[in-house]
Amino acid sequence: MSPSLPPVAADRLPELVRALPKAELHMHIEGSLEPELIFALAQRNKVEIPYADVETLRHAYAFTNLQSFLDIYYAGASVLITEQDFYDMAWAYLKRAQADNVVHTEMFFDPQTHTARGVPVKTVIDGLHRACVDAGRQLGVSASLILCFLRHLSEEDAFATLEEALPHRDKFIGVGLDSSEVGHPPEKFARVFARCRELGLHLVAHAGEEGPPAYVWSALDVLKVERVDHGVQSSKDPALMQRLAEERIPLTVCPLSNLKLCVFPDLAAHNIKSLLDAGLVATINSDDPAYFGGYMNENWVQTFAATGLDARHAWQLAANSFEASFIEPPQKQAYMERLNEVYARFAAG
Numbered sequence: 001m002s003p004s005l006p007p008v009a010a011d012r013l014p015e016l017v018r019a020l021p022k023a024e025l026h027m028h029i030e031g032s033l034e035p036e037l038i039f040a041l042a043q044r045n046k047v048e049i050p051y052a053d054v055e056t057l058r059h060a061y062a063f064t065n066l067q068s069f070l071d072i073y074y075a076g077a078s079v080l081i082t083e084q085d086f087y088d089m090a091w092a093y094l095k096r097a098q099a100d101n102v103v104h105t106e107m108f109f110d111p112q113t114h115t116a117r118g119v120p121v122k123t124v125i126d127g128l129h130r131a132c133v134d135a136g137r138q139l140g141v142s143a144s145l146i147l148c149f150l151r152h153l154s155e156e157d158a159f160a161t162l163e164e165a166l167p168h169r170d171k172f173i174g175v176g177l178d179s180s181e182v183g184h185p186p187e188k189f190a191r192v193f194a195r196c197r198e199l200g201l202h203l204v205a206h207a208g209e210e211g212p213p214a215y216v217w218s219a220l221d222v223l224k225v226e227r228v229d230h231g232v233q234s235s236k237d238p239a240l241m242q243r244l245a246e247e248r249i250p251l252t253v254c255p256l257s258n259l260k261l262c263v264f265p266d267l268a269a270h271n272i273k274s275l276l277d278a279g280l281v282a283t284i285n286s287d288d289p290a291y292f293g294g295y296m297n298e299n300w301v302q303t304f305a306a307t308g309l310d311a312r313h314a315w316q317l318a319a320n321s322f323e324a325s326f327i328e329p330p331q332k333q334a335y336m337e338r339l340n341e342v343y344a345r346f347a348a349g
């Protein structure tokens with residue numbers, strides 16, 4: 001934490017948190033589908049979905065466990081058929097990101113959710129990538145894509161997905177690993193990650209969300225990931241905490257997701273503050289914002305209110321988000337200057 005940062009009046013903290021420029025590094029684009037867009041796409045593509053109307057579907061978003069979430073998640077994804085559908089979904093998210101002062105985002109996508117329904121990887125990637133290009137030009141938001149393998153499927157399936165995606169290698173910057181964690185340790189994907197590493201792709205993986213610290217160790221040592229998605233269970237292992245801090249390995253933490261999926265009993269019990277105070281490069285992100293109760297700023301504001309984070313933590317979280325991102329150093333520097341300008345405005349006012 002930078003000791004030279006001036007304080008900001010406590011009553012201006014929520015406003016500061018909203019205003020700070022920040023990067024979002026853990027957001028599944030399929031998890032940004034709002035009920036209104038699901039119905040619009042269902043109508044456009046003449047897809048039947050098992051919900052009578054937007055209101056019924058929105059009520060179903062109050063799911064009670066992981067399976068009820070996954071049921072809705074897959075029903076929602078079933079309306080995505082054409083390149084334009086993927087564009088529209090990404091564009092809706094990117095506009096919300098801009099409104100939250102997200103200046104850079106690295107969006108996850110799950111090709112296997114779509115190829116399993118007969119939608120080609122090319123359709124998925126082309127639609128998402130076109131939205132990323134337009135976001136840079138029209139919204140001033142830089143955006144890139146990270147292809148995620150579903151860990152409940154086989155490594156063979158992941159290899160097949162990679163093969164189908166490789167002709168579009170210039171449109172995504174890395175690979176990740178998501179879906180049900182427990183029972184599917186990182187080492188299950190050792191070979192496909194080694195191949196992706198040879199290809200020069202960035203590597204990330206979900207680990208230590210519900211799974212044990214051992215999964216974080218193997219994500220680092222076997223998969224050789226550059227940052228860990230979630231990783232909140234690391235606090236149970238002091239040696240792991242020390243390594244994460246010393247090697248500055250970022251954690252992309254998602255507080256409202258952790259709350260909804262009962263990783264913590266309530267937001268006040270979340271460990272984000274202790275991760276930051278231990279010197280980890282922790283960040284705050286929205287995960288599946290349409291399903292977990294909020295986009296980027298909603299995650300920040302609610303977490304600050306519940307856990308007692310202060311203005312210096314806000315600066316640190318935003319700085320961490322740029323450090324943890326896969327953008328080039330000069331661009332990182334430019335974002336840091338913007339961050340310091342906005343912070344200074346609040347400290348003086």
Ligand SMILES: [Zn+2]
Binds near residue numbers: 026028178206229287
């Ligand atoms: Zn996630």
